[in-house]
Amino acid sequence: MWSAGRGGAARPVLLGLLLALLVPGGGAAKTGAELVTCGSVLKLLNTHHRVRLHSHDIKYGSGSGQQSVTGVEASDDANSYWRIRGGSEGGCPRGSPVRCGQAVRLTHVLTGKNLHTHHFPSPLSNNQEVSAFGEDGQGDDLDLWTVRCSGRHWEREAAVRFQHVGTSVFLSVTGEQYGSPIRGQHEVHGMPSANTHNTWKAMEGIFIKPSVEPSAGHDEL
Numbered sequence: 001m002w003s004a005g006r007g008g009a010a011r012p013v014l015l016g017l018l019l020a021l022l023v024p025g026g027g028a029a030k031t032g033a034e035l036v037t038c039g040s041v042l043k044l045l046n047t048h049h050r051v052r053l054h055s056h057d058i059k060y061g062s063g064s065g066q067q068s069v070t071g072v073e074a075s076d077d078a079n080s081y082w083r084i085r086g087g088s089e090g091g092c093p094r095g096s097p098v099r100c101g102q103a104v105r106l107t108h109v110l111t112g113k114n115l116h117t118h119h120f121p122s123p124l125s126n127n128q129e130v131s132a133f134g135e136d137g138q139g140d141d142l143d144l145w146t147v148r149c150s151g152r153h154w155e156r157e158a159a160v161r162f163q164h165v166g167t168s169v170f171l172s173v174t175g176e177q178y179g180s181p182i183r184g185q186h187e188v189h190g191m192p193s194a195n196t197h198n199t200w201k202a203m204e205g206i207f208i209k210p211s212v213e214p215s216a217g218h219d220e221l
Helices: 012-022
Strands: 041-046 051-059 067-072 082-085 103-108 114-121 128-133 145-148 161-164 170-177 186-191 200-206
Touching: 051 186
Parallel strands: none
Antiparallel strands: 041 051, 041 082, 041 200, 051 067, 067 128, 067 186, 082 103, 103 114, 103 145, 114 128, 128 186, 145 161, 161 170, 170 186
């Protein structure tokens, strides 16, 4: 069985930020390079299955029992916003461009939990379960994901992958869909290899203007 948490769990500060996001042009700053920066709040689209990374106050009925993470087709769901943050020791100052190869946390805006994975099987595909974990953005080392991309920095128009620091799996979707109470939502899980199921693109959101001018460089995805 699935279990639902408190409906009013969203924090006032996070709700205020979300309201700003829903206002057209609500402070979003574009740059020449169109970079994703630390502190940005965005939605992430799986480019192969065309679903956005999503979470909600509904817990898995198996595995870890932590808050579930899914993929949804709707582009206007408020539960699909994530904030880009650094690790527990910082390393991701607000406005700094996210580097390819940098480890980040993805914090779910409305519930304050971090994108997380661990050695539990996912409910539908038996891959590695992906959940949302922690409180008010505080979690543990299993919340860290390395941004895998081409070039020096994460560009908004580019496809990227997220590889888990602790277990090396890639954030993936392979098409399995849940029944009630989240009917039609897609399973999100971790897979051991890079493939077409684990490429993501930045979509709607607020992108903080870079605090420094990025330098040129090249790395491989």
